[in-house]
Amino acid sequence: MTLYSNPVLDADWPDPDAVRVGDDYWMIASSFNRAPGLPVLHSRDLVSWEHVANALPALPQTGHYALPRHGSGVWAPSLRHHDGLFWIVYPDPDHGIFVLTATDPRGPWSEPWCLVPGRGLIDPCPLWDDDGRAYLVHGWAKSRAGVKNRLTVVEVDPALRRVVGPARTVVDGDELPGFRTLEGPKLYQRDGWYWIFAPAGGVATGWQTAFRSRSVWGPYEHRVVLEQGDTPVNGPHQGAWVDTPDGADWFLHFQDRGVFGRVVHLQPMGWDPDGWPVMGDGGQPVLTHPTPVPGAEPGEPVRSDDFAAPGLVPRWHWQANPGDGWAVADGGGALRLPARPSPRGNLRDQGAVLCQQLPGQPSTWETRVELSGDAPGTRAGVVVLGREYAWAGLVRTPVGVEVTVRRGGAYGDEETVAQEPVPGGAATVVVRAVVDAEGAVTWGWQTTTATGDDDTAWREVAPAWQAHVGHWIGAEVGLFASAPLGADLAPGDGGTFGPVRVTVAGKEA
Known part of the structure; x- marks a missing residue:
């Protein structure tokens, strides 16, 4: 039996989201002011990851991000596969919600377009319903919008080009005892239920909640499904529900490790008799666990670089949109x-x-x-x-x-x-x-x-x-x-x- 240890990615990959297509797992993360942004990681076993691309060569507000805008830029994104395309929906809290697509996650990716303009719209995630309609859930940043601790759903067209209906608050965290900073929602469907997985309580001190309803518009009931308990894993914060080809469920989330950033953990996931998800070990994070694929060897993206190939490999990024001639990498070893x-x-x-x-x-x-x-x-x-x-x-x-x-x-x-x-x-x-x-x-x-x-x-x-x-x-x-x-x-x-x-x-x- 091969075991993996958490975190599976012990470096700063904030706000991860992931999907499985066939035997391949793809994951993205927030990149904030850094460019290229929206890193794309690939795995075949959920414990060994390679950084293969960056979906966003530069932030679309070219002049604004010509200087480092620390804390701005790409906040928590979502990744989905639908109708033969990979879709990334990401928020820029100062400009709106953006979308880009690709047939191959390694690229090329389309130019991003703005689906919902506005300030303070964060953490968006789309869902294409079985009846052909599409929805978007998102949170709010009080620093820009003046409100937070609530989740909003809006109907959008299936091409994610425009809003086609009014936005509605479907979960108001102020009405839930003890809830604060409800954010990072991911929208799913299973067994006739609409599910929103979302953390609350703060990045370093909170917990993971599951909400469910028979209607995308609610009302939603909820349970806390993952919290620190007596483990050293503070948070644990937002992430991605993925399944394996044989039908097992897993949950990727992050833990805030301060100077080392938001590191990624992998939790086994099951379901209780009432149909609620059970993450980790009875709702607490596991530190070690058998690998999803027997014999898989855990591994992280390569960091060393001998500059033997022309151009910069995906692991490097700038603090702002790069200008012409910022680097000369001709493949000569320097x-x-x-x-x-x-x-x-x-x-x-x-x-x-x-x-x-x-x-x-x-x-x-x-x-x-x-x-x-x-x-x-x-x-x-x-x-x-x-x-x-x-x-x-x-x-x-x-x-x-x-x-x-x-x-x-x-x-x-x-x-x-x-x-x-x-x-x-x-x-x-x-x-x-x-x-x-x-x-x-x-x-x-x-x-x-x-x-x-x-x-x-x-x-x-x-x-x-x-x-x-x-x-x-x-x-x-x-x-x-x-x-x-x-x-x-x-x-x-x-x-x-x-x-x-x-x-x-x-x-x-």
Whole structure:
């Protein structure tokens, strides 16, 4: 018997939704301000996942998202398969509810179109009824709409192009004792019932509820079907009900792990004699369980990158809609990031920071960093980015090149933690970030020779720096190259990186 351990995806894949088509499982997640967005993951067994594509190359409000809009962008999406197409319906809480489709989840995906314009509309999910009609359920964000804790259903046309009927509140959380922040609804049908699976109680402290009714418009009765209980799995929050080809049911949901983001758990799911779902172990999350497919080996998406293939692989994303020439990845074994002008020198303001999620287990990130250019203040390095950040890398000064560790926040200037000239005036070092089980980062660096052979003497910078959460996301590890606004930059100025080597819990990832 092969067992898996939760979380099955121990990194920041917020608000997951998933479907099975044939023997294939497809999952998507929120991406907020990051681009490309709407990551698409694939599995054949629910415990081993590969990041195969990103459905949204850039957010459609191109100019608005040319700068990092932390906490905005793509909130909780839904994924469905209907009439030979895969459908993603996602909310932008500042602009409305959008739809895009594909015949193959690996892409290409259509350009997104707006189904419902408006502010504060979040967490949409469509349902095509047996009679050919279509409906959409969604929640509300009080920060934009002034209301929350309620679920709304509206009839839409089957092509998801327009609203065809009035919206109705079908569940008002204010009328349910103890309910707060009811959100993240997913709409299903089973055995003559309409089902809405939705969490309440807050991302880090809430529970999962099932609502059912004989009519899509209600009235709905409800039960709490998954809660923390005496387990260490706080939340547990919204996700996806999927089945296997042999008819077994499973539920994917997330847990908020703070600096490590919203990690994904897999729960077995059954049904009680009254027809209500039973998730996990009697309504509490399981920590280990036999795999859905016997013999399946759990595994997470690859993180290391040798840049041997042209272009950027799906695991990388920017902090804003990318501009032309932000990266040069020709497949030669290195990545070049031209230096981007930075008005404040604050990396939270810089869209051209190329990132991955921070793994939920202790990890080590290593890459060679080469700085090109003579303009003082030009810099390149590795950053751990959240509401506050720290980075290590190289800075061009009026007299040479220094290896530097700095930290910064949303406001104010960066603070220098350590700096020293690179021996021999070299403009290349190897940078290392070692992240422990609590998210504390220890920076290190070593020199590199002209032939590319690295010195064995690591220079560590102490004390360790505690990583911080982002806005609705976990911390990220990124690469960047920037220069002061108005710097006299030549075309080749910037940073060259690679390969990026990542180990997680002592194994290359």
